Amino acid sequence: MSGIRAQQKEKTRRQLIDAALGQLSADRSFSSLSLREVAKEAGLAPTSFYRHFSDMDELGLTLVDEAGLTLRQLMRQARQRIEKGGSVIQISVRIFMEFIESNGNIFRLLLRERSGTSPAFRAAVNREISYFTLELCDYLQQANKLDAEVASLQANAAVTIVFSAGSDALDADKKDREHLAYRTIQQLRFIARGAMELGQRIEVNKS
Amino acid sequence: MSGIRAQQKEKTRRQLIDAALGQLSADRSFSSLSLREVAKEAGLAPTSFYRHFSDMDELGLTLVDEAGLTLRQLMRQARQRIEKGGSVIQISVRIFMEFIESNGNIFRLLLRERSGTSPAFRAAVNREISYFTLELCDYLQQANKLDAEVASLQANAAVTIVFSAGSDALDADKKDREHLAYRTIQQLRFIARGAMELGQRIEVNKS
DNA sequence: TAGAATAGCGTACACGTGTACACTGAAAAC
DNA sequence: GTTTTCAGTGTACACGTGTACGCTATTCTA
Incomplete structure (x- = not known):
């Protein structure tokens, strides 16, 4: 057959x-x-x-799907390393940076087509990123016992920051990348802390 | 003459x-x-x-400069409105959203060339954005009496979040944009709060 | 006022593009 | 064993591209 x-x-x-x-x-x-x-x-x-x-467009959409697949494998890998213990933020950022280093062109594809001229491409890329965000959101909600809305806001912000850092990393040398990773980790901590503090207040206001 | x-x-x-x-x-x-x-x-x-x-490249770089000019006018406008009083975050986000609405194509240019194939273009766009970030950094340092490094981290994160929201706004209708603005404001608050809290701790560690 | 400088035009060329069309040979279906 | 299907080929065409080159008309310079 x-x-x-x-x-x-x-x-x-x-x-x-x-x-x-x-x-x-x-x-x-x-x-x-x-x-x-x-x-x-x-x-x-x-x-x-x-x-x-x-069409070349059809090929392109296939490539975006491939890229999304790679991204999800990345997450699985990250989860495994996190379960073994360690700072969630640090491990995540490090894994993402490794991804950029060895899959730069795939990441570039996602970045470029996200703001490209084809609505279909933009939608496809955003779909992949939203999977990514959603998984993080679930994790935050569960691990940090956050309100669903707060977790969503935090996940979205975190993914935005990490992707932007990835974009910067593409043009950076090894030295810059370390600095970039440090910066990103700090920023993710800001967001996490802010979400914790203000999340509680939002809860209070709701009741 | x-x-x-x-x-x-x-x-x-x-x-x-x-x-x-x-x-x-x-x-x-x-x-x-x-x-x-x-x-x-x-x-x-x-x-x-x-x-x-x-070259077309030379024209393109001129366009990026024009876009940067527009962006800086935007900031001046924002500063004026802020000095009259009101929430810094809310006013900034609103102004930025207005910018997207009436200068969508200029913003698209910046977004696209930032991840484009020409190093010169990427550098030019990043330069414009770094002006933007630097001004915000100065403001934060002065108004919130933040440590220089913390202010820099916060400014960078904030600009990243706002630009990303702007990117999303390009494909959104009026209804979605309001929601987007709300989301962005919350996220900026997370960052600001986190920077305040953790910024102090960093100071303590330093001494 | 004579001569140099130059913004803009039209022609011409080589090149890369997407794709329509007719064809071939090997695998699949019967 | 015969017919049908179909992945892959080669030719051909019309079209849009960047740009070299020579020309004109107007403004500037001396």
């Missing part, structure tokens, strides 16, 4: 995806990639591209 | 700038603009473009 044919098709599909990912870099955005370039890099005739994607 | 000639030149230069700004929109980024399109929109022959800019 696997089908020697379907198998081969899947393989060249991957070649296209990998070719696209491989061309992404600091000075090459997805939107600047041409169908012909990607096909060529994958060792395909330009017109064969259409056997797999109807 | 003004020179009827230099005067005319300046005028068509502005036409080019305005033509470029006018073409920017939610689904049209600067990098997708072609020299020919801009020249045409400005009512010029393609080759005449070179009399004013050597």
Whole structure:
């Protein structure tokens, strides 16, 4: 049932995806990639591209999904390390920075398409980020016994800060990155502390 | 000495700038603009473009400067309203949201080029944002008597949060924007409170 | 007032783009 | 074993791009 044919098709599909990912870099955005370039890099005739994607946009959305997948693997990894004990904030930031270091181009893709010209891309990226945020929100609510709204606000702010730091890290050298990580950790502490203090007050006001 | 000639030149230069700004929109980024399109929109022959800019990049950097100017005018406006009294955070967020509403495309330009493919563009945008942050930092240090480092951390975090909210606001309708503004205000309060509390502790540790 | 400088125009060229179309050979279906 | 399906190829086309080059008309300079 696997089908020697379907198998081969899947393989060249991957070649296209990998070719696209491989061309992404600091000075090459997805939107600047041409169908012909990607096909060529994958060792395909330009017109064969259409056997797999109807559009460069369709390829792009696939890439965003891949990126989201990578991001979620990251979270799983983080959770495991956190369960072994240690500062949640420190571990999270360190893991995220490691992600940037080894997946810079994937992260760039997310950053760029988030503010890009395609509504579909923007929506796709925001969806991935909202998964990320939601998981953090659940964690905060459970671990810190926070009000749902407060946890949501804190999670959103934290993810924003971390992503922004990741963006800065892309252009930074090793030295700067350490400083960046320290800064981010402090800022996340500010937010956590503020959420604790003001969260209680919001609760009181509600009752 | 003004020179009827230099005067005319300046005028068509502005036409080019305005033509470029006018073409920017939610689904049209600067990098997708072609020299020919801009020249045409400005009512010029393609080759005449070179009399004013050597490159589309040069035009782009000029646009970023313009955007930075607009941003600084915004700050001046905010300071005036704050001096008349009222919540600093609330007024700042409201003003920023008004800015997004009436200068969406300029803000989009900054957002996009910040993560774009041109190092020069990225640097230019980050410079403008750092002016913004520095002014806020000075204010915080002075008004809240904060430690320089703490003020810097808080200012950076606040600007990050506000810009991110601005980014979200671009795709939001009026209803969503109010909610967004509320969320942002809460988050800024978290940060401010956290900075106050933890800032003191940092001071203590230092001594 | 003669000559230099220059903003703007039109033509021309090479190049990269997306994609329509007809074709081939191998796997799948019957 | 025959027919059908289909991943991949090569050719071809129209189009938009940046920009080199020579020209004109007007303003500036001396």
